[in-house]
Amino acid sequence: MDVRARARAVVDRAILPRDLTSRERGFLRLHLLSSLFSGIVWGSMNFADVTLAKTLAADAFQVTLLNLLIGVSYLGSLFFVGMMRGRPKALFILLFAVAGRLGFWLLPFSRQPGWFIFVLGLAWACHAMILVAQVSILQRAYPARHCAALFGLSFSIAMAMNLATSVALGWLHEWNDHAYAIYYGLAGTAGFLGAVLLARLDRRIDRLAAVRGPAAERDLAAVGAIDAGADPAAPAYRPMGTPGLGAAVRSMRASSALVLRILRDDGRYRRFQVNFFLYGIAYLAIVPVVPLFLVHDLRMDYGQMGIA
Numbered sequence: 001m002d003v004r005a006r007a008r009a010v011v012d013r014a015i016l017p018r019d020l021t022s023r024e025r026g027f028l029r030l031h032l033l034s035s036l037f038s039g040i041v042w043g044s045m046n047f048a049d050v051t052l053a054k055t056l057a058a059d060a061f062q063v064t065l066l067n068l069l070i071g072v073s074y075l076g077s078l079f080f081v082g083m084m085r086g087r088p089k090a091l092f093i094l095l096f097a098v099a100g101r102l103g104f105w106l107l108p109f110s111r112q113p114g115w116f117i118f119v120l121g122l123a124w125a126c127h128a129m130i131l132v133a134q135v136s137i138l139q140r141a142y143p144a145r146h147c148a149a150l151f152g153l154s155f156s157i158a159m160a161m162n163l164a165t166s167v168a169l170g171w172l173h174e175w176n177d178h179a180y181a182i183y184y185g186l187a188g189t190a191g192f193l194g195a196v197l198l199a200r201l202d203r204r205i206d207r208l209a210a211v212r213g214p215a216a217e218r219d220l221a222a223v224g225a226i227d228a229g230a231d232p233a234a235p236a237y238r239p240m241g242t243p244g245l246g247a248a249v250r251s252m253r254a255s256s257a258l259v260l261r262i263l264r265d266d267g268r269y270r271r272f273q274v275n276f277f278l279y280g281i282a283y284l285a286i287v288p289v290v291p292l293f294l295v296h297d298l299r300m301d302y303g304q305m306g307i308a
Contacts, residue, residue, distance in 0.1 A: 016153070017146050023208075027141040027201055031154055034197035038130075039158035041101055041191025043165025044184055045127065048120045050170075050305050051184075053291040055177045058113040064288040069121035071284050077128040078259050083252055088206055089133040090199035096133075097195030100126025104188030107181035123188070130195060137202050170306015177302065 020028065049066055052058045058066075084092050100123040107119055142150055165187065172183050263270050294300045294308060 017149060020142075020146065024142055024146075027204070028150060030197050030201040030204075031138070031141070031150070032157055034194045034201065035154040035158040036161055037190045037194030037197065039161025039194075040165050041104075041123075041187050041194070042127070042158060043162040044104075044169060044187035044191075045120065045123055046162060047166050047169045047306065048116075048184075049288070049291040050294070050302070051173065051177075051180050052113060052116055052120075054295045054302065054305070055173065055180050056111065056113045056116055058116075060288070060292055062113045062117060063291060066117050066120060067284065067288045069117070070124050071280070073121070073124040073128040076125065077132050078255065080252055081129065081132045081255055083249075084129075084133060084136075085255070088202060089137055090202040090206075093130055093133050093195050093199045093202065096126035096129045097192045100124075100130075101188040101191040101195065104181075104184040107184055130198070133202075134198060137198065137205065140205050141201065167306045170302045170304070173302035173306075 016028075049063055052066055053063050103119055103122055103126075107116065109115065138147060138151060169183055169187075173180060263273065291305075294305050300308065
């Protein structure tokens with residue numbers, strides 16, 4: 001393989017596979033636009049501990065509590081994601097986006113650190129659930145051979161917006177930190193738009209899966225949906241055929257059982273999670289220290305902290 005062919009292969013793998021169908025490219029446009037808007041709210045959430053420590057003069061315990069809620073949110077999603085099993089994800093995504101992203105507009109009601117922690121904690125919990133729903137959608141939108149590359153592309157776009165938002169929030173706080181609630185509200189609105197686009201993607205896939213006949217089977221194979229929305233863990237669950245709280249609770253219980261079963265039966269995965277958990281303890285231990293160090297020890301201004 002010559003240098004040009006190798007370079008083309010690297011670009012294809014790293015940026016955009018050449019053999020995407022027109023339908024997959026349509027899915028990707030929605031997906032990347034959703035990632036762009038979602039990256040804005042993600043950046044605001046990552047800047048929240050700076051706002052809490054400097055603008056609201058929170059103490060060390062309050063800053064630690066906010067960061068602890070982030071880890072709890074991701075862990076909790078493992079056990080609550082079961083309520084989405086066997087159901088379209090769009091409605092759940094919109095509900096979580098209303099509560100966790102449009103919920104930023106609740107911030108003007110109080111300038112107390114406790115209220116800020118509550119609103120941001122709810123945002124992180126809803127964010128974790130939206131991420132889980134997104135994984136299920138992407139598994140159905142693209143062929144398995146392209147999922148990793150396209151997810152990486154979307155994550156890169158979200159990360160770029162995350163970084164840009166952190167810097168922008170630093171500058172805005174430096175200009176007028178009393179208007180922080182407005183800044184977060186605007187970021188939450190952008191995140192809500194990202195969730196709307198993700199829900200729209202889910203509905204497009206569902207409409208395709210609802211079509212019957214040989215042509216539909218070819219279309220489903222083209223987008224990688226082998227079983228019209230199948231899930232790698234689907235055999236471990238009984239589809240939720242009836243609505244209501246009882247069905248959600250049963251599916252959540254099944255979700256918890258599956259997590260425990262995988263950890264018990266898969267030794268390699270268990271070792272990976274043990275090591276990852278140890279790393280996570282170190283990460284969670286140092287994260288609350290950073291904003292306090294920047295504010296109280298280095299005495300940085302908002303612009304410097306946004307860049308940092």
